[in-house]
Amino acid sequence: MKDTNIYNPLRAKLLEVIEESPTIKSFVLEPEREFSFATGQFIELTLNGTGEAPFTPSSSPLVKDRIEITIMRAGYVTEKIHALKPGEVMGIRGPYGRGYPLDELYGKEILVVGGGCGFAPLRSLLYNLEADKDKIKKVTFCYGSKNPAECIYKPYIENLKAIEKFEVYRTVDVADETWAEEVGVATMLLDKVEVNIEQSTAVVCGPPVMMKYGVMKLLEMGYRDEQVYLSMEKNMSCGLGKCGHCMMGEFFVCKDGPVFRYDEIKDQPDIWK
């Protein structure tokens, strides 16, 4: 096989920008050729001449001609990406790493716990599970955000609620008069759910502090370390297991993760930072 240049991004045209919340937007891209990824894998998104950052697609892995990336405005590159208008040509490298373990989820009661922009990778997983509805027992999705305005994918949530085998629980830290659901941190929702823990696998994605307390809560509920999967957010720069920026102990998060089973990483230093 001829060596390909691992640093060269595929071009992708920005078709649409969807405002999900005051700080979060989704970017619908049309890659110059078909682009496949497994749910939970990530890509490196290049803003020409400005920078590159890792994101896990929020769209369905079954769709090959479009890819949707949901991005929170957080740093230098994301700030510039938020200012983009449709028509812009961006770059995509990947997909990289190990995604969600679908085989481990089939036949189970799947507890999905998300916080803030951590919903993005989880939506891709939920799309996948929806397509594989016959292979799973049920999906319980718990989602927390800061306030009702920061609650993303509102139309999608409404669709999800209507799907057989899917249950949705939502909470906000601070409510307003429009909010009719729970109030409190995301982990609190776990007190409300009914799952047969023995038959269950949990998937958690969100800000580090939410993941930390989420895992603690799951273990308290009786989940074993091996039943909990996490999507780790580190500074994945090359995506190739080379540049070193995402090292978490012996693991290169970009290559060995970003999805890890809790028991694989619990003894590594600083996993919640």
Place this chain on the structure above:
Amino acid sequence: MQGCNNFNNLFVNSFILIMVDKMVVISMTDWQAVLLQFARSYSFFAPVQFNGSMDYELIDEENTGDIIYNHPKPSTSVKTFFLPVKENVTADIRYQKPTLIMGVPSCDLAALGILDEMYLNRDYTDIYYKNRRKNSILIGYDCNSTVENCHCTSYGINPFPENNFDILLVRLDENVFLQPGSEKGIAMVKELENHVKVVEASENEIQHISEKRKKIADSLTQKNKKLPGYELSGRLINESGSEIWKSYASTCVSCGACATICPTCTCFLLIDRPGFEKVRQLDACQYPGFERVAAGEDPLEELPVRFMNRYQCKYVWKPVKFKSIACTGCGRCIDTCIGKISKNELLEELASEEKA
């Protein structure tokens, strides 16, 4: 695949009789003619003394006489030839004159093991690294002396090249001894026969080289007898408390020199340029913000943690993922540290604490 078996050498006892394979001899006068030919045919680099330090210099027809033989070690490691500080990794790879690098010490050749694993394997090949490796000829040197912080033997590496060279070179008085170590090297030595007088080294001469090797290896082992070995160092680091790291990091200024100069440190940053160009620039975990994410979390924010990270990476984590050794005992990180931090003193202190 060359270069992945250094780790196996960890248990080589440097006290055993050091055998030398078949070598050929060329007189220094003839060798000068060979060097001129090298200077014409290749981008030719060799160690030259300059302002009290020695480093690789471009050799042309004027300065072949300045080349230093068999003295450790060039200020920069051979890594810089394969991973330049900055390289555009989206540019076309155009034809380059082959590079001949002479005078590479054993520690730096051993370090190519982990570089090759990182850049040629691990599912993704870096074609820029691969191209530079393929397009280079390496002439290794025996070390016929030692300098202050050399400690290769502590990590199972001998002070004479055993891997990753095309030709090995030892100069004794007015003769140059060559030993090919690859097909490329065999072809080159064979080609020399067409131009200069090449004879097989005598048993006496080989005996002399073997004795020299043993003497240098023994002196290094003796000098570093308090230094814990590679695996033990990993265990000691893993079991250490935070105090020692705070104490040694107190004079660290996060300049990153230790990582920059290290023959096995390979971390980099990708920089974007207009036109979807990307530049791979060497980076160091010792720089603040190395692991910081956009939302602000930074596992290496605190200096002692960041300082310790480099030791953990080399002695604890890399051995889990790589076959090749991640510290080859060149000692440059100690030579270069402006905070006067000695890695070896730290490791010796950990070892003595354990005994106490």
